[in-house]
Amino acid sequence: MLSKAIEKALNEQIVNELYSSNAYLSVASYMDSEGLKVLSAYFFRQSAEERGHALKLLHYMLDVGGNVLIDDVKAPMPTFKSVEHAVQESLNQEKTVTEQINRLMALAHKECDYATASFLKWFVDEQVEEISTTNELLLLVQKAGDNNLLLVEDRLLKQGVTLSRAQLPGGDD
Ligand SMILES: [Fe+2]
Ligand SMILES: [Fe+2]
Structure with a gap:
């Protein structure tokens, strides 16, 4: 059984992950408009992963008899000043999500909800991975500079x- 506080926090995190998914759609579209098809593909996949995170939370709530309520998702940043800016914003978003997950974990412990804490451990580990890979990409983009972004794409x-x-939702080739 979920407490009201945990239920509310899980519902909020579903919206946070959907926001991340949309933010990555914005980044992926920007990369495409810059002619950077590999970076675009990379971020479309990130977007699909974030939607997966939202669904993982949602299914957990259903499994434990929680009441799922999907709230408004705010609009993501529509465009970016540069590729570096877009990747920096992506890293900032991952850092924000890490804080959200940590707060959720702290709440689960406070409420002695060990089932939810155990479920959330996957997200704690996932955030370590996400911060690390996004940070790596940012360093790569900074090192390459605006004129050598094709080298970044080669590396990816x-x-x-x-x-x-083909493997993406909505993919058709
Ligand atoms: Fe996520
Ligand atoms: Fe993420």
């Missing part, structure tokens, strides 16, 4: 980012 291709949209 070597790391296994694919241009195929």
Whole structure:
């Protein structure tokens, strides 16, 4: 059974993850408009992952008989000054989500809700990974500079980012 406070916090986190998903759609679209198809594909995948996080939370709530309430999702930043700016904003968003997850975990412990705390551990680990990979990408973009972003794209291709949209929701090729 979920307490009202945990239920409210989980519902809020679903909206936070949906916001992240939309923020990455904005970044992916910006990258595409800059002709950077690999970076665009990378962020479309990030967006799909964030939607996955929202669904993971939602299904957990359903599993434990929680009341799911999807609230408004605020609009993400519509465009960016540069590729570096877009990646920096992505890192900032991941840091914000890490704080949100930490607060949620602290609440679960405060309420002695160990099932929710155990469930949230996956998100704690995921945030470590997300901060690390986004930070790495930011360093790479900074090192390359505006004129060598194609080198960043080459590196991402070597790391296994694919241009195929086939595995993405809405993908058609
Ligand atoms: Fe997430
Ligand atoms: Fe994330």
